[in-house]
Amino acid sequence: NAGVTQTPKFQVLKTGQSMTLQCAQDMNHNSMYWYRQDPGMGLRLIYYSASEGTTDKGEVPNGYNVSRLNKREFSLRLESAAPSQTSVYFCASSRDRDLDSPLHFGNGTRLTVT
Amino acid sequence: GENVEQHPSTLSVQEGDSAVIKCTYSDSASNYFPWYKQELGKRPQLIIDIRSNVGEKKDQRIAVTLNKTAKHFSLHITETQPEDSAVYFCAASKGNAGGTSYGKLTFGQGTILTVHP
Numbered sequence: 690n691a692g693v694t695q696t697p698k699f700q701v702l703k704t705g706q707s708m709t710l711q712c713a714q715d716m717n718h719n720s721m722y723w724y725r726q727d728p729g730m731g732l733r734l735i736y737y738s739a740s741e742g743t744t745d746k747g748e749v750p751n752g753y754n755v756s757r758l759n760k761r762e763f764s765l766r767l768e769s770a771a772p773s774q775t776s777v778y779f780c781a782s783s784r785d786r787d788l789d790s791p792l793h794f795g796n797g798t799r800l801t802v803t
Numbered sequence: 804g805e806n807v808e809q810h811p812s813t814l815s816v817q818e819g820d821s822a823v824i825k826c827t828y829s830d831s832a833s834n835y836f837p838w839y840k841q842e843l844g845k846r847p848q849l850i851i852d853i854r855s856n857v858g859e860k861k862d863q864r865i866a867v868t869l870n871k872t873a874k875h876f877s878l879h880i881t882e883t884q885p886e887d888s889a890v891y892f893c894a895a896s897k898g899n900a901g902g903t904s905y906g907k908l909t910f911g912q913g914t915i916l917t918v919h920p
Contacts, residue, residue, distance in 0.1 A: 720906050722906050722907070724896050729812075729912055729913070730911035730912060731807075731809075731846070731892055731894075731911055731912045731913050732847065732892065732894075732908075732910045733910070734907060734909075737906065737907055740829060747907065748804065748830075759914075762916045777845070781906065783906040784855060785855065790906070791837065791852065791907045792849065792908070794846040794847050794848070796845070797846055
């Protein structure tokens, strides 16, 4: 039982390049989330998916797209990377949006855009 | 939207002392307040949480208090140990109000806690 698995762990991109961050959970959770973490700013929600087939914007969605591929997988895509997107990205999941269900985080992806 | 302010940004204590971290929130509809601990280079992990229908919750050496009227909540760690050294984040969400999600959290800026042996 791996929990929440993110790939890659590290990535360096040039401005304008695109990439997809992958996330998968094996806990049969319904809800999945993408957060970014910047120094001195805590974590900020980019997008979330309350259930398979639905996605919604969070606090900082600009420059990102997401796909809830199935119940297990939730990917985050940067179409044209910018230096402002240099950050640590965390995927998370929770069992159900309506129940007492804490977030389980993945180990993070450290992205640098030059 | 919700805004969560966390203080202090850094906190240094001696082993065995108590540590207190405070957060305020702006949205009176928020009803779920978790605290996360993040060690260097690791993922955030939930250490305790509280809901708006409860004023205090304890789990061994850690406790959280909530004042809904003043819209603030605090983390208390007693008998601190060097392994408590980490970054601590408070957060708030509206839970399932209006069909939203407990996981849709607004985080504070974090407190770097250092416990000196």
